[in-house]
Amino acid sequence: MHLRDASAARKRYANILTFIALPFSGFMTDVYLPSFPSMAESLQVPEKSIQLTLTCFFLSYGISQLFVGSILDSIGRYRPVLISLVVLIATSISIAFTDDVMVINILRIVQGVATAFMVVAKRAFFVDLYEGEKRKHYLSFFTIVWSCGPIVAPFLGGYLEKLFGWQSNFYFLAIYATLVLAGELLIGGETIRNVKPFNLKKTSVLYKVMLRNKGFLYGIFVLGIAYSVTMVFNIAGPFVVEHHFGFDSVTIGYCTLILGFSWMLGGILSKRLTPLAFKPKIFTASFVQLGLIAVLMALGFSFDNLVLLVGLAFLIHICSGFIFTNFFTHNMLFFPNNAGIAGGLMGGMLYIITSFSSFLISSSGKIDTAFDMSLRYLLFGVPLLLIVMLAVNASVKKVRSKN
Numbered sequence: 001m002h003l004r005d006a007s008a009a010r011k012r013y014a015n016i017l018t019f020i021a022l023p024f025s026g027f028m029t030d031v032y033l034p035s036f037p038s039m040a041e042s043l044q045v046p047e048k049s050i051q052l053t054l055t056c057f058f059l060s061y062g063i064s065q066l067f068v069g070s071i072l073d074s075i076g077r078y079r080p081v082l083i084s085l086v087v088l089i090a091t092s093i094s095i096a097f098t099d100d101v102m103v104i105n106i107l108r109i110v111q112g113v114a115t116a117f118m119v120v121a122k123r124a125f126f127v128d129l130y131e132g133e134k135r136k137h138y139l140s141f142f143t144i145v146w147s148c149g150p151i152v153a154p155f156l157g158g159y160l161e162k163l164f165g166w167q168s169n170f171y172f173l174a175i176y177a178t179l180v181l182a183g184e185l186l187i188g189g190e191t192i193r194n195v196k197p198f199n200l201k202k203t204s205v206l207y208k209v210m211l212r213n214k215g216f217l218y219g220i221f222v223l224g225i226a227y228s229v230t231m232v233f234n235i236a237g238p239f240v241v242e243h244h245f246g247f248d249s250v251t252i253g254y255c256t257l258i259l260g261f262s263w264m265l266g267g268i269l270s271k272r273l274t275p276l277a278f279k280p281k282i283f284t285a286s287f288v289q290l291g292l293i294a295v296l297m298a299l300g301f302s303f304d305n306l307v308l309l310v311g312l313a314f315l316i317h318i319c320s321g322f323i324f325t326n327f328f329t330h331n332m333l334f335f336p337n338n339a340g341i342a343g344g345l346m347g348g349m350l351y352i353i354t355s356f357s358s359f360l361i362s363s364s365g366k367i368d369t370a371f372d373m374s375l376r377y378l379l380f381g382v383p384l385l386l387i388v389m390l391a392v393n394a395s396v397k398k399v400r401s402k403n
Contacts, residue, residue, distance in 0.1 A: 003129060003189040010187055011129070015138065017183040018125045019145050024180070025119045026149015027173060028111060029057060030260075034158035034252035035166035036238040042166060045101050051235050051362035055355050056105045060112030062351025067203070068120045069344040074198035077121040077128070078190040084114040084121075085181040092174035096167040120344070128191035147267075151260035158253020206341050210334070218391035219331040220346055224353025225384045226324040229289075230317050231358050232376045233259055236367040244368050245306045255310050262314040266321020270329075279392050282326055286385045289319035293377045300370035309370040316377060323388065330395070 003014055032039070040050045072080060091107045091114070098104060126138040160168040211217050238252045273281055296312040328346070335342040361367075361376055 002193070003191050004193060006189060013183075013187045014189070015126075017180070017187060018122050020183070021118065021122050021180045022145045023147075023149030023152070024176065025061070025115050026146065026151075027153045027176060028115050029054060030150045030153035030234070030256065031157040031160075031172060032166065032169040033154045033234055033238055033256055034249040035161040035169055037242040038161060038249065039166045040239075043099055043101050047239050048362040049101050051358065053101070053104050053108050054235065055358045055362070056108040057112045057115075058351045058355035058358060060109040061116050062112075062348050062353075062355060064113045064116035065120060065344055065348035065351065066207075067200070068116045069124075069341070070198055070200070070203050072117070072121055072124065073192070073196045076190050076192055076195055077124065078184075078188060080117045081121045081188070082181065082184060084117040085177045085184065087111075087114040088118070088177040089174045089181070092170045092177065096170040096174075125191055128193070147260075147264050151257060151264065154256035154260070155253040158249040158251070158256075161249040203341065207345055210342060210345055213334060215391060215394040216331055216334045216342075218387055218394055219327050219334075220349045221353065221387045222327045222384065222391050223324055223331070223346065223350050224357070225380055225387060226320045226327070227350060227354055228357035229320040229377065229380045229384065230259070230263060231354060232361060232373060232380065233313055233317075235358050235361045236373060236376060240309075240367060240369070240373060241306065247306065251306075255306075258310060259313055259317050262317040263321040263324075266318040266323075267325040269318070270322050270325035278326065278330065278395075282323060282388055282392060285319045285322045285326075286388045289316055289323075290381045290385055292316050292319070293374060293381045296374040296377065297371060300374045304370050309373060313373075313377075316381075320384075323384070327391070 003011060006014070036047070036050050040047050043050070088111060091111050095104050095107050098107075126135055130138060156172070157169050160172060164171075234256065237255060238249075241247050241252045241255060242249070292312055292315050296309070296316070299308055299312075331346060332342065357380065360379070364376065364379070367373060367376065
């Protein structure tokens, strides 16, 4: 049954189900972060081998988003979502049972593709079913609900790991996917009214046009590097907190919970400061972030403690969240007539950049102290400032050429 023809009550339940499913990608990446140290110990592999499992997911998730939208437009949303959920259930259980990290990497690649199908389909749900103010109403909750995943997931994962072991994180993901699948079978349905022929050539041409726009292209790199700043703690933090400072997985969960709120706070500040001129506020945030990294380097060398690390990381992540939110909105305005394709390209490139960043962090040598962490923040803080300058200048030139 098509959901457009469903009763008001069924649509209401379908809306709730969509909001329940939206944070899934955040749980897929963040729920097992506190388990990194215990996974490395249990599987008897180096730290970077466990970190690579996250890189594999990011890479496949990012690449998939480049073409998943067009595929879903041509075959519908509902059946691909059902298949994706079944795949996610099977792979999550398989990861919990295996003791081979290479198998986990392969399964995480599969999960990245399946998650992309589900998330992109759910992202289009409200656009398919509603119009006008009702559509705006539901979409206004999208980012807030999605943000719940990265915030809540590590906090929950820390407790699961302490009580039941690292495998429990993947059992949780399997249960989560099973509940969503049950909901889809009971109240879900197709949302797209008219499918469109899959046209890879047309999509590729649009991608080329978009990537030739320097302001848009630089903006994508800003998004990727700003998000990569937060990956420093996600990738290396669990090992530093447990091995260097001597705390357990629950403490790791609390730390990532706090830093998740900092990212959200950066987004809220961005919305509050929308009336201010774009260039000054972006430059200010970029320089403030670099200054905070310098403070962490200076203090981390002499006063190596967890409160200092998390406190300054909190402020650094606020700046990244602020820059990210501003540039996401800014970039969406470049191609208003092809916002869906532009959003897919931005999302895909964002996670591809993040996958390389996470690999760079895990391959950059041993990270033991707050000072070591500050050097990794610097690794992304300086390029972020430079690419922000390029992006802003390219946008200014574009405006001047139009005038």
